[in-house]
Amino acid sequence: MAQLVKLQDYISRYQINLKRYPSQFVRLKQIQWERMKKEWETGAEIEQWEHESEELEKKQRNPFFKKVLSFSLKKKDEDFGQEELEHNDELLDEASISHSVTDEEEMPEEIMTLDFEPNILYRPQTAEELKRMYVDQLFHFQLKWASSTLREKSYVEPKYQRDSLLRTLTQNLPDSYLLFYYPILQLKKAPIEMGVILLTPTSCLCIQVLEEEERASFIGSGDRFWLKKVGTTDKKVLSPLISLNRMESILKQLFTNDQIDIPIHKIVLSRNGYIDYPGSAYGVQFIDKRKFPEWFSHLKKNPSPMKHMQFKAAQSILNTVQTTSFHRTNWDTKIEEKDMDQ
Template sequence: MAQLIKLQDYVSRYSVDPYRYPGQFIRLKQGNWKKLKSLWDRRFELEETEYHEALSSFIYNGSVPTNEQEVKQYFLDGLLPFQLKWASRSLTEMSFLDRGYEEDETLRYFLQRFPDTFLLLYEPIFLIKKAPIETDSIIIHPQGIYCVKLINEADSTTLIPGDERSWYKEESNVRTRFLSPLISLKRTSRIVQSILKAHSIDYPVKQLVLSPGNKIEFNLEPYQTEYVGVDEYEEWFERMRSFKSPLKYHQMKVMATLLHYTQFTSVKRTEWNQEDTFKEE
């Protein structure tokens, strides 16, 4: 599960201690998964009420899982509110979370389909020369950065890159124009590259137009840009999912540097009790 290190302009626990929390998240996730899996394996040894009570201690909502695949999804769904807490609260400050993010399918897709070592900034707002700038989502991969624009249209729609400002949607031989996703992607990429350059950090930055359900009709991709439509998606997705690498120091340095330039709006927390119900023992 990818890590949500920044959500829009919310205060993030990762911003406070960027070198600590990525590794801590992975350890907590692995430990809690082992406990849930052990509970699932022992389910027939327990009384039904005892099993349900133990299951509810993992803070997850929804129906009781009936097979191992459902257990995995149950676990992933239960991690989402925990990740939203880490991405909207530090130990001393908090941002007021828009509950819409709990049902945000794009956010859920990025978090649940990729490895733990992929670090996600979801629609972050950067503060450049005191001016807030909204950007596309950013994935800090162990070997580089992806500035990502996800496009979801009806399956019968074909996307056709046009000039610098326009792309086209074609359905039933009818073409309509829409604003090129490369406009915002280039802006995001320039911001990321300028921040890294200012700190003498060399890390590849790539622009990604991702449309899992739609054909992208193209001949050539622009420099440092990748188009992944329905024809390219399976190969690309398996390559990303199967990528095996531990967190790297250079990757976390990139994360810390980018987070330093993001905007956050928060208030002081008045409660000091432990609210993170994800098991941390």
């Protein structure tokens, strides 16, 4: 599952510690999947798992246990999306090496306070059905990580619970992908809403989404407006290339200032419509309903672990984001720690 690093202007746990959270997410996901799968197979609740994530963190600081742990987790999850998980041991090492994290470094308090404990809500008939139940609960947990810390919280618009593109990206892409979903950057005291930014281990994808009516056709051009056709109705819409080029320009400036060398690719995406662009637009991919399945399938197959330059790019963006949140009361914090995932 791609990691939801930033959602709109919500407070994110990844802002607190980008060094630790990506690998923490991978370990937590693997451990709780194993617990849930074993509970389903045996038909009995497993009571000894709820603190395993915490014990795992302690062992992770020991170099000997780190090697054993990587092998153990890889062994456990051979039936949970093997193409996604087979590089997780490399991912953990890369995350630690990239940020020069020492074994003695203490874990931030936020990391230890929010356990993900999925429940079997009904009795699935197949392992595939169980996986879907698990992934759906993990998606809601990701939204909590992307909108709260131990001390702060942001109000999440209900639409994100039902956002099909957000679910598609987070639930189907590898763990090594870092997702910024319509983040708001603060540049020269002015907030600027971006589109979708997807940091893969080897590149940065700037995605401008063009999804309106089902089967709408968009006739593109180099002008300020495109033509949208739905049946016999024609309507002018603002060219997505305007905001897409602005995204690219902003990210190039950020990356240049922070000495980050990572290629930026521009994409106009329409999963439910058609895009016709006479001529050519330099450096832009148009992914519509016809091309989406093949493009997305290729995107899912990237086997690379997380990279140092990818982390630097993510941190560069996080250093510029706008955040709107409120401080939680002590009472709210205690309730959250107890009931977050029940």
